[in-house]
Every structure is written in C-alpha cells, then in structure tokens.
Amino acid sequence: MADIGVAIAGASGRMGRMLIEAALGAEGITLAAAFDRPGTAFIGRDAGEMAGVVTGVVIVDDARAAIAAADCVIDFTRPEGTLEHLALARELGKAMVIGTTGFDAGGKAEIARAAESVPVVFAPNMAVGVNAVFKLLEVAARILSEGYDIEVIEAHHRFKVDAPSGTALRMGEVLAHELGRDLDTCAIYGREGYTGERKAETIGFATIRGGDVVGDHTALFAGIGERIEITHKSGSRMPYALGSLRAARFLQGRGSGLFDMQDVLGLR
Ligand SMILES: NC(=O)C1=CN([C@@H]2O[C@H](COP(=O)(O)OP(=O)(O)OC[C@H]3O[C@@H](n4cnc5c(N)ncnc54)[C@H](OP(=O)(O)O)[C@@H]3O)[C@@H](O)[C@H]2O)C=CC1
Numbered sequence: 187m188a189d190i191g192v193a194i195a196g197a198s199g200r201m202g203r204m205l206i207e208a209a210l211g212a213e214g215i216t217l218a219a220a221f222d223r224p225g226t227a228f229i230g231r232d233a234g235e236m237a238g239v240v241t242g243v244v245i246v247d248d249a250r251a252a253i254a255a256a257d258c259v260i261d262f263t264r265p266e267g268t269l270e271h272l273a274l275a276r277e278l279g280k281a282m283v284i285g286t287t288g289f290d291a292g293g294k295a296e297i298a299r300a301a302e303s304v305p306v307v308f309a310p311n312m313a314v315g316v317n318a319v320f321k322l323l324e325v326a327a328r329i330l331s332e333g334y335d336i337e338v339i340e341a342h343h344r345f346k347v348d349a350p351s352g353t354a355l356r357m358g359e360v361l362a363h364e365l366g367r368d369l370d371t372c373a374i375y376g377r378e379g380y381t382g383e384r385k386a387e388t389i390g391f392a393t394i395r396g397g398d399v400v401g402d403h404t405a406l407f408a409g410i411g412e413r414i415e416i417t418h419k420s421g422s423r424m425p426y427a428l429g430s431l432r433a434a435r436f437l438q439g440r441g442s443g444l445f446d447m448q449d450v451l452g453l454r
C-alpha cells in the first residue's frame with residue numbers, strides 16, 4: 187500500500203510538534219504538509235526544526251494548499267480552527283483525524299455532517315491506555331452500580347483552555363450510559379457553599395490545572411467502607427500522536443463515516 191500523506195494542523199502547538207516527530211519516524215506515513223494559522227511564530231520554518239531534524243517540509247499558513255497536498259489532515263487546534271479545516275477537508279475530499287476538544291453541540295453536529303462525505307476519526311483521547319480505561323469503566327459501572335458515588339477527577343497543565351477535559355467528559359458519558367443515566371442532567375461540574383448532601387444519581391467532576399501536567403484522569407467509585415479508583419496518567423504526548431497515526435491508517439481507503447478510537451482499536 188502507498189504511504190499516507192498527512193497534513194499536520196497547528197504544527198507549532200504542543201501536539202502539532204509531537205505529531206510531526208511521530209510522523210517522521212512512522213512506517214507507511216509521509217509528512218506531506220504542516221500548517222498553522224497566519225501570524226504564528228514558526229511559519230516559514232522547517233517542520234522538523236523543533237525536533238532537531240531537517241525535513242524539507244516548511245510550515246505554511248495556507249490551510250487549503252496544505253490539506254490539498256495530503257491524504258489525511260490531523261488536527262489538534264481549537265474548535266473554530268478545526269471546523270474551518272474540516273470544511274476544507276470536505277471540499278477537497280480528504281480524511282480527517284480530529285483530536286481537538288471543547289466543541290459545543292453545534293460543532294459536534296458539523297463534524298457528524300462532514301463525516302457523511304469524508305471519513306473522520308473524532309476522539310477526545312487517542313492514547314491506547316485511555317481507551318482501555320473507557321472499557322474498564324463499563325465493567326466497573328456494571329459491578330458498582332448501587333451504593334457507590336461516582337466522581338471524575340482530572341488534572342492538566344496550566345495552558346489548557348477547556349474544562350472539564352474532553353476525556354473526563356467521555357468518561358462521564360461512558361459511566362452514565364452504562365448506568366442508564368443522562369449526563370446532561372446528572373453531571374455536577376462544581377460545588378461551593380451550602381450544597382446539601384450528595385445525590386446518589388449524580389456524577390461529579392473535579393478539575394485541576396497547574397504547571398506542566400500532561401494529563402491525569404481518575405474515576406472514583408466511593409462506597410461506605412471502601413473506594414475504588416481507576417486512573418490513567420500521561421507521562422508524554424507521544425501516545426496521543428501515535429494513536430492519531432493509527433487513526434490515519436484506519437481511515438485509508440474509507441469513503442466516509444464518523445469513527446472514534448474505540449473503532450480504530452477494535453474495542454466496540
Ligand atoms: N484527543 C487527544 O488525544 C488530545 C487532544 N488534545 C487537544 O488538542 C488541542 C490542542 O492542544 P495543544 O496542542 O496542547 O494546544 P496548543 O495551544 O499547544 O496548540 C494549538 C495549535 O493550534 C493553533 N490554533 C489555535 N487557534 C487556532 C485557530 N482558530 N485556527 C487554527 N489554528 C489555531 C495554535 O496556534 P497559536 O499558537 O497561534 O495559537 C497552535 O499552533 C486541545 O483541544 C486539546 O484538548 C490534546 C492532547 C491529546
């Protein structure tokens with residue numbers, strides 16, 4: 187099979203840099219283009235510069251040209267940027283891997299609409315370990331469905347702009363689904379003041395932001411006399427990047443459809 191040419195959006199961001207490094211060392215993947223928004227400091231520089239290698243691929247600010255040069259766009263930017271790139275991918279008939287988090291319902295609906303024409307993997311966390319945790323949560327929720335209070339706790343670096351993290355929200359969705367609850371009505375996103383006693387059917391979220399924490403997530407099942415915690419801790423962004431390349435390979439040859447990492451990893 188021919189190599190997959192990938193275009194990396196947000197090329198000078200934390201994930202963009204990691205994706206370029208991963209793509210340069212990945213079998214069956216060619217770095218076809220790297221782009222970022224106009225005005226970003228690294229426009230015009232070699233995409234490998236931050237990893238200490240010369241690639242001959244220059245970071246450009248022309249998203250259309252970059253996407254046209256590739257088979258698949260990998261996008262970890264911001265919701266508004268991702269939706270602009272998605273419109274171009276749709277117009278140009280390109281596959282897309284979306285790791286960006288923080289979309290509202292309208293943004294998610296736009297992604298679903300685009301996936302009717304082009305193939306899309308959209309997942310809040312591309313790491314294999316986190317996707318294994320999603321499956322473990324299904325089992326834990328089934329066994330601990332009564333008598334245990336459920337809280338999702340997440341910690342990230344000081345630069346993160348959305349809360350709770352996309353991963354924490356997906357953990358909540360998995361738990362609520364397994365328990366027959368609706369996350370929109372049972373989620374508690376913060377507590378302050380005289381809150382009254384905890385309601386059994388709620389799922390609480392707690393968010394910590396600080397320093398350079400890559401990403402920690404815990405689901406806590408708190409009973410009377412015992413607590414169970416299921417935790418994932420990221421030590422590096424490389425698992426997200428490698429998962430994204432796996433997703434790009436999964437999309438090769440597919441005409442359209444909306445998938446997530448559970449599909450890519452065969453966990454459905
Ligand atoms: N699914 C997963 O596995 C993971 C998801 N993420 C998510 O990926 C996203 C990016 O994270 P991270 O790399 O840390 O963020 P960064 O802020 O480090 O990088 C974002 C990049 O996107 C660019 N950008 C910002 N706004 C726009 C826009 N409107 N249009 C085009 N480009 C834009 C930034 O440019 P500039 O510098 O000029 O602002 C920057 O280059 C977040 O939503 C995060 O939650 C992160 C890790 C894993």
Ligand SMILES: O=C(O)C1=N[C@H](C(=O)O)C[C@H](O)C1
Binds near residue numbers: 342350351352354401
């Ligand atoms: O912004 C990040 O860094 C991360 N974002 C994703 C999320 O919101 O879940 C995934 C990972 O936790 C890192």
